[in-house]
Amino acid sequence: MTPDPYVFIIIFIGVALVFPLIPLALAWLWRRVFQPPKPGAEKNATYECGVESIGEAQIQFRSQYYLYAIIFLIFDVEAIFLVPFAVAFTGLPVGAFIAILVFLLLLIEGLVWAWGKGCLSWAAR
Amino acid sequence: MSEIDEGLRAELQRQGVWVTSMQELYNWGRKNSIWPLQFGLACCAIEMIATAASRYDIARFGGEVFRPSPRQADLMIVAGTVTKKMAPQIVRLYNQMPDPKYVISMGACAISGGPFKQGYNVLKGIDRYIPVDVYIPGCPPRPEALLHAFMELQRKIDGQKLTGATKAEHLTAAQPSEFPVPAFGEHDLEPPANPNVFQPPKVERQG
Numbered sequence: 001m002t003p004d005p006y007v008f009i010i011i012f013i014g015v016a017l018v019f020p021l022i023p024l025a026l027a028w029l030w031r032r033v034f035q036p037p038k039p040g041a042e043k044n045a046t047y048e049c050g051v052e053s054i055g056e057a058q059i060q061f062r063s064q065y066y067l068y069a070i071i072f073l074i075f076d077v078e079a080i081f082l083v084p085f086a087v088a089f090t091g092l093p094v095g096a097f098i099a100i101l102v103f104l105l106l107l108i109e110g111l112v113w114a115w116g117k118g119c120l121s122w123a124a125r
Numbered sequence: 126m127s128e129i130d131e132g133l134r135a136e137l138q139r140q141g142v143w144v145t146s147m148q149e150l151y152n153w154g155r156k157n158s159i160w161p162l163q164f165g166l167a168c169c170a171i172e173m174i175a176t177a178a179s180r181y182d183i184a185r186f187g188g189e190v191f192r193p194s195p196r197q198a199d200l201m202i203v204a205g206t207v208t209k210k211m212a213p214q215i216v217r218l219y220n221q222m223p224d225p226k227y228v229i230s231m232g233a234c235a236i237s238g239g240p241f242k243q244g245y246n247v248l249k250g251i252d253r254y255i256p257v258d259v260y261i262p263g264c265p266p267r268p269e270a271l272l273h274a275f276m277e278l279q280r281k282i283d284g285q286k287l288t289g290a291t292k293a294e295h296l297t298a299a300q301p302s303e304f305p306v307p308a309f310g311e312h313d314l315e316p317p318a319n320p321n322v323f324q325p326p327k328v329e330r331q332g
Contacts, residue, residue, distance in 0.1 A: 047194060
């Protein structure tokens, strides 16, 4: 008689449960019989390379950082486009030169706009 | 847990029967898997790295698993000059290691301050704050010396008792598992030494 194929899954689940439980039970027993637990404030403290941790881990970043990240993007994108432009500069036609100037002007305009809006001054709001 | 009669054990071994006690099994397992804390302070750390690398190969003794977290480490190798700036961190790291934990004081600096003993900013030995199991002299000690210290530590672990009045410290509830972390004082660390750990030899001077 062949056993039901699902029997193996049940055996599998049983083994999977018992296998990790045995060491856990042994550790629990060991703690009970031989090794008394010695928790402490220092021992249970957050590990930070030996330095005392300061403050909470869940802090809020000010949304002002977001503006800076956006403005940083201007320079970031600019640099990416400027490098190939500079490399191929001698072989470029006048049209391409004007195109990149327009591109730069657009970005600078954005920066000036942000500056005028007061995004660059760090004010405690 | 009782001691096994050596004659009986040899007799059984000849018949192909191996007997052991819980204590021996426990210590055998512990002494062959001492995981050191990955932690170097100065030039001794270079020798420690050499010990861990293939030429000297601390893996032969089961100590190759240098752990980057004290939570998984059994052994702290204080390898190098302990500045007073660094001492509180070392004590805190030691405190955060789970029991049983051991300390090897590697090199002249970690033992006593070494060549910098007269320096204003060097701790005169890590044993002022935490209990040290094995000291290795040398400046720096050769990797063989560290291996020797490792073997000495293994010997110590092998001899630790599981029960009775002379059982190992980490099995005794009264034995502390963490030691006070010194604070930065005006001129020195406060306190300059932990009197429960550090008893310097008294120098008797004659008139």
